Amino acid sequence: MPASRYTVSDVMTHTAIAIGREASYKEIVELLHEWKVSAVPVLEGEGRVVGVVSEADLLPKEEFRREEPRLPEQLDEASKAGGVLAEDLMSAPAITIHPDATTAEAARIMAHQHVKRLPVVNRLGMLEGVVSRSDLLKVFLRPDEELAEEIRQAVLTDLAPGTASLDFSVQDGVVTLRDPVPERAPVPLLARAIRAVEGVVDVRPETGG
DSSP states (O other), X not given: OOSOOOBHHHHXXXXXXOEETTOBXXXXXXXXXXXXXXXXXXEETTTEEEEEEEHHHHTHHHHTSSSOOOSGGGHHHHHGGGOOBHHHHOXXXXXXXXXXXXXXXXXXXXXXXXXXXXXXXXXXXXXXXXXXXXXXXXXXXXXXXXXXXXXXXXXXXXXXXXXTTOOEXXXXXXXXXXXXXXXXXXXXXXXXXXXXXXXXXXXXXXXXX
């Protein structure tokens, strides 16, 4: 696989909006609206992340304003309907990630945990920033020329030297492999290695006109 890897520290937002345990419900709503974010980390002490308050944590106050929970799975949500401080509303422990984790790891955690943002913490659990879904998409902004150069160096030269003469093009992040592909390069393996380059949208063989 290509040696180059984008990490969370490459794409994360280093200036993170955060709150303390005593932040009020209204203050949290105002922050989410002002900064156009969907969640904020909750800090204590010198900046250790102890939880996260998201839009989903705030909505039960509206959802159960006029009616009681009817299903067992609604009880946890309904308990937050009476919360007025961050410590009552937050989801804890917080789902976090380290800055040296890959962007792929961050994407997997967001998908599996159904969250849109992750606090980025150091080894002591102190907040260093926040990474969001939109941050992870930044790798797809890499210029085609930059992608082509990394494919030549990290894949065709270093990983599969027998393919150094491979003819290919990159257009809008899509890599097109032109015939003939060298016999020493199994196309599925080569395509997988190229697709692993951060920012590549797809890999396709050239179709005849």
